[in-house]
Amino acid sequence: MKKTYSIKEVATYFNLPISTIRYYDKKGLLPFVSKNTSGYRIFSKSDFGFIKTICCLKNTDMPIKDIKTYIDLCMRGISTIDQRKKMLNQHKENVLKKQRILERNLFEIETKINRYSSDDSVEIIKKQIDFVQDEKEQLHLKNPFILGRKAFFWTNNLKRSLI
Amino acid sequence: MKKTYSIKEVATYFNLPISTIRYYDKKGLLPFVSKNTSGYRIFSKSDFGFIKTICCLKNTDMPIKDIKTYIDLCMRGISTIDQRKKMLNQHKENVLKKQRILERNLFEIETKINRYSSDDSVEIIKKQIDFVQDEKEQLHLKNPFILGRKAFFWTNNLKRSLI
DNA sequence: TTAAACCCTAAACCATAGTTCATAGCAATA
């Protein structure tokens, strides 16, 4: 009835390497975990709740140090509710910011993918390359493309003859 | 008319430390940047386009190595369009996955915030603590809370007397 | 009771993404 869990069971449950759990413990993230007389970690069911919270914060990129701070607040009982709330609200803002950054940049990536997928992707890219090469030439800067102008046109002609 | 830009101007434009730009160059992310006879990096306007792409990939957590791979593909011209598209599609999947993870976990965080914000947050947390303490006691494991049972009840009474 | 499977710690090691420092060369301006 009164079941406890080994580090391996916890690792399996949370799909984490055992070494990571030991590392978290060393960093002070698991002050709630008991040890038996031989020094083995003994996890109880309620520890899973704490660890789930740790994973949640980790999944949203909270640094280990801040997670420790949060867990330490939790261990101090009801008197820290306000501080915990403040921490989570700040963290929520960080996550929202990250979401906006991902959203914006994902849109750019999709734009590129569409360009690469379009029927005239080759013509589009050729024009881009031409533009860069023209500019670099005017400024007397080296042509950054592996195939220089000549080779590029040669590829161009080859492509035509292949059609 | 034919304007070029110093590393400082680029750094300012992209809001990046100069050291980071040098670091990216060392890692091979900036093969398109020229140097003058004194070894100074000379950026052209079209370089800004490449760097914007680098920032876009960095903002979505693509590793430096992979960004280098992508940029190298770009420098090889139209023959690599398919590979580039594949890379970006894979990356897009990664970003979508990250978005889902953030979404899920943000929801959990908001749930916690709401709990901490509710009128009976103190009662809720007290019950949580009680549950953990009961379980730990039954399993003969140490009480992980800083204030033990007695101290907790004392706090409890104190709280009541304060009302 | 013994082998296989587990668990422990400490310390070294690794990858990633930069930053800082020492030293020195170039550029613009007064």
Next chain:
DNA sequence: TATTGCTATGAACTATGGTTTAGGGTTTAA
């Protein structure tokens, strides 16, 4: 032409988040 402010490199250093290894104890099941 001298000072100030840029620029360069290489090497060392930092921080983060782990993983690996060495050496050794514990548990379990046949």
